Amino acid sequence: MSVRADKLLADNSTLSRKQAAAAIRAGRVTADGTVLRSGDQKLVSETVLTLDGEPLTTRAHLYVMMNKPKGVLSVSDAPGRQTAVDLLPADLRRRGMFPAGRLDLNSTGFLLLTDDGVFAHQLLAPKKHVPKTYRVMLDTPVTKQMQQGFAEGVTLADETLCRPAQLEYRAEEPCVAWVTLHEGRYHQIKRMFGIFGAGVNELHRVRIGDLMLDESLKPGECRLLTPQELELLRNKSVQ
Numbered sequence: 044m045s046v047r048a049d050k051l052l053a054d055n056s057t058l059s060r061k062q063a064a065a066a067i068r069a070g071r072v073t074a075d076g077t078v079l080r081s082g083d084q085k086l087v088s089e090t091v092l093t094l095d096g097e098p099l100t101t102r103a104h105l106y107v108m109m110n111k112p113k114g115v116l117s118v119s120d121a122p123g124r125q126t127a128v129d130l131l132p133a134d135l136r137r138r139g140m141f142p143a144g145r146l147d148l149n150s151t152g153f154l155l156l157t158d159d160g161v162f163a164h165q166l167l168a169p170k171k172h173v174p175k176t177y178r179v180m181l182d183t184p185v186t187k188q189m190q191q192g193f194a195e196g197v198t199l200a201d202e203t204l205c206r207p208a209q210l211e212y213r214a215e216e217p218c219v220a221w222v223t224l225h226e227g228r229y230h231q232i233k234r235m236f237g238i239f240g241a242g243v244n245e246l247h248r249v250r251i252g253d254l255m256l257d258e259s260l261k262p263g264e265c266r267l268l269t270p271q272e273l274e275l276l277r278n279k280s281v282q
């Protein structure tokens with residue numbers, strides 16, 4: 044299918060259609076290695092575009108795994124504050140990218156970013172109960188009482204009853220808990236441990252569905268999901 048060059052550029056960058064046309068006129072854009080001169084030129088959607096020498100990804104949708112650092116908001120836009128979308132490298136920073144799910148400001152780990160609203164909706168739909176696993180550093184050792192309480196379903200201070208969750212730990216590291224939730228409520232893990240008088244020092248998401256965070260990603264780094272990884276999440280989202 045062929046599309047206008049200015050539309051293809053706008054669809055695959057953060058530029059508006061008008062800005063895309065101006066960038067093309069200014070000679071800042073190449074298509075398959077040739078400098079474009081006119082926004083109304085027709086291109087096939089697989090064309091490799093560069094903007095200011097940087098290649099742009101022209102896939103229909105992008106699915107990105109990020110290791111979210113502390114102090115970064117998991118929203119797409121917050122004027123004056125740093126967001127996960129701001130951390131995307133130029134070739135993945137296209138309009139419409141947003142975090143599919145939330146991590147608190149000081150939580151770290153696996154954040155998925157995409158511009159595919161249907162996919163995100165299916166993955167996040169509360170009735171899917173897609174499990175998410177967190178490594179939690181506590182200010183006190185895990186107790187059997189916590190483990191049993193999590194397994195039965197914790198009632199939060201505001202009377203909300205949480206779904207049963209798995210809490211695992213190793214005797215050698217009693218202040219490190221591995222928690223798997225099947226829902227996502229505001230500050231849920233902190234509030235669940237709070238019921239048992241425990242404070243959360245650090246919270247790091249390691250897994251969404253069957254997909255583990257690639258721990259070779261340093262805080263703030265990200266990469267595209269492989270087709271196999273995307274398939275793992277898709278299988279979860281259609282169940």
Ligand code: URA
Pocket residue numbers: 145146147148150229230231232233234246
């Ligand atoms: N629970 C929390 O308390 N914070 C998170 O970021 C995720 C789960």
